Amino acid sequence: MGGSCRPGSADAESFSRSFSRSFSRLPGSFSSDMQRVVIVTGANSGIGLALCERLLMEDSQLRLCLACRNMQRAEAARSALLTSHTNAQVDLLHLDVGSVQSVLTAAQEVKARYSRIDFLYLNAGIMPNPQVNVKAFFKGLFSRNVINMFATAEGLLTQQDRINSDGLQEVFATNLFGHFLLIRELEPLLCQASQTSRVIWTSSSNAQRSAFSIEDMQHRNGTEPYSSSKYASDMLSLALNRHKNKQGLFSSVICPGLVMTNLTYGILPSFFWTLIIPIMFLIRIFTNTFTLTPYNGAEALHWLFLQKPESLDPRAKYHSLTSGLGKNYTQPRQMDIDDNISEILYSKLLQLESTVRGKVTETTTADKLNSRT
Ligand SMILES: NC(=O)C1=CN([C@@H]2O[C@H](COP(=O)(O)OP(=O)(O)OC[C@H]3O[C@@H](n4cnc5c(N)ncnc54)[C@H](OP(=O)(O)O)[C@@H]3O)[C@@H](O)[C@H]2O)C=CC1
Numbered sequence: 001m002g003g004s005c006r007p008g009s010a011d012a013e014s015f016s017r018s019f020s021r022s023f024s025r026l027p028g029s030f031s032s033d034m035q036r037v038v039i040v041t042g043a044n045s046g047i048g049l050a051l052c053e054r055l056l057m058e059d060s061q062l063r064l065c066l067a068c069r070n071m072q073r074a075e076a077a078r079s080a081l082l083t084s085h086t087n088a089q090v091d092l093l094h095l096d097v098g099s100v101q102s103v104l105t106a107a108q109e110v111k112a113r114y115s116r117i118d119f120l121y122l123n124a125g126i127m128p129n130p131q132v133n134v135k136a137f138f139k140g141l142f143s144r145n146v147i148n149m150f151a152t153a154e155g156l157l158t159q160q161d162r163i164n165s166d167g168l169q170e171v172f173a174t175n176l177f178g179h180f181l182l183i184r185e186l187e188p189l190l191c192q193a194s195q196t197s198r199v200i201w202t203s204s205s206n207a208q209r210s211a212f213s214i215e216d217m218q219h220r221n222g223t224e225p226y227s228s229s230k231y232a233s234d235m236l237s238l239a240l241n242r243h244k245n246k247q248g249l250f251s252s253v254i255c256p257g258l259v260m261t262n263l264t265y266g267i268l269p270s271f272f273w274t275l276i277i278p279i280m281f282l283i284r285i286f287t288n289t290f291t292l293t294p295y296n297g298a299e300a301l302h303w304l305f306l307q308k309p310e311s312l313d314p315r316a317k318y319h320s321l322t323s324g325l326g327k328n329y330t331q332p333r334q335m336d337i338d339d340n341i342s343e344i345l346y347s348k349l350l351q352l353e354s355t356v357r358g359k360v361t362e363t364t365t366a367d368k369l370n371s372r373t
């Protein structure tokens with residue numbers, strides 16, 4: 001476990017000041033006359049939307065792009081952001097990360113619109129049809145593992161996954177592969193010699209090694225696709241750093257803690273959450289992982305925005321934490337990752353990418369032929 005990084009502490013403040021000074025001296029990197037471009041996937045609600053709000057508070061000159069699958073919700077999020085940041089530049093991008101064609105089209109659009117990407121926040125995620133193992137919950141409640149159970153939900157949650165229209169497992173496609181394909185498509189912007197770019201994954205402390213199998217990276221055969229996909233994103237981040245740091249691309253992962261959002265409200269009936277909200281604030285006294293609000297959950301995402309990429313640990317997951325008194329801070333914790341497996345995952349993802357690209361080309365050719373006859 002690494003040291004904590006509390007905002008407002010002498011450490012964080014002086015680091016942030018020296019960072020702005022030294023970073024602006026890096027050749028070709030951000031300087032005050034350049035507008036930073038930040039793209040956030042799944043930006044229309046929850047942690048993604050809270051992050052956008054926090055980023056605009058930090059830098060009102062940003063060019064912020066909300067990449068969302070539902071344009072009505074995206075438009076509503078944009079209006080909400082513009083209410084508090086009247087002059088902000090907030091763009092919308094249609095992106096369904098769970099669809100190969102949508103990712104390819106969106107990436108083309110990004111390349112046409114922007115000449116640089118400073119931050120790409122890979123935040124969109126799903127946990128479909130979640131089931132809570134009530135027996136395991138009560139067993140855990142009276143065990144020594146109780147704090148860990150509340151922090152990670154280990155052994156508590158299963159989901160029912162399905163195959164999407166690209167023939168991929170939906171959770172894998174949304175939480176991992178769509179984002180991987182997006183990075184690959186945007187490499188010309190993300191890997192530029194003249195500047196550094198950052199990709200930041202919203203992972204989870206529910207990412208467990210035991211839920212992932214390299215022989216079944218899509219998790220076709222298991223009941224914990226969410227945990228598996230998040231563990232895969234941790235491994236992919238490490239592999240990306242190995243392969244792309246020299247080209248100026250840096251990847252990090254965060255865990256927002258337990259946050260009350262559409263995703264968590266989907267786990268249990270809403271009346272249950274209303275009943276236990278006071279209990280959840282009580283639990284916060286014993287575990288700092290109950291961040292509860294999207295604003296608090298976005299702490300580590302925001303903190304990373306202020307850090308120099310070279311100062312970050314590629315093997316760390318950055319956790320948003322909230323103390324019993326409601327103070328937010330970010331803490332790096334070491335991830336349990338095998339370098340070989342992360343390398344194998346990276347090459348398997350490259351293979352899958354070439355397969356799906358082949359399918360897209362076939363379909364486009366067939367469509368063209370059909371339209372001629
Ligand atoms: N809440 C929590 O306690 C925790 C959340 N996380 C992670 O945080 C991230 C954000 O989730 P959270 O804010 O909690 O939940 P929300 O459901 O509020 O946000 C998820 C966002 O992802 C979007 N999204 C889902 N599928 C797609 C898709 N195929 N293409 C594009 N966008 C999509 C949603 O859009 P739409 O509105 O259209 O559904 C929504 O904007 C997720 O990756 C989640 O796994 C991690 C740990 C804990």
Ligand SMILES: CC(C)=CCC[C@@H](C)[C@H]1CC[C@H]2C3=C(CC[C@]12C)[C@@]1(C)CCC(=O)[C@@H](C)[C@@H]1CC3
Pocket residue numbers: 132137149150151152153156157203204205206257258264267268276279280
């Ligand atoms: C609080 C009480 C009395 C009951 C709630 C029990 C569970 C529903 C709850 C305990 C730990 C929670 C948890 C998550 C979901 C809800 C719980 C299982 C997450 C899995 C949500 C998404 C994530 O990615 C994790 C970081 C969360 C971990 C804790």
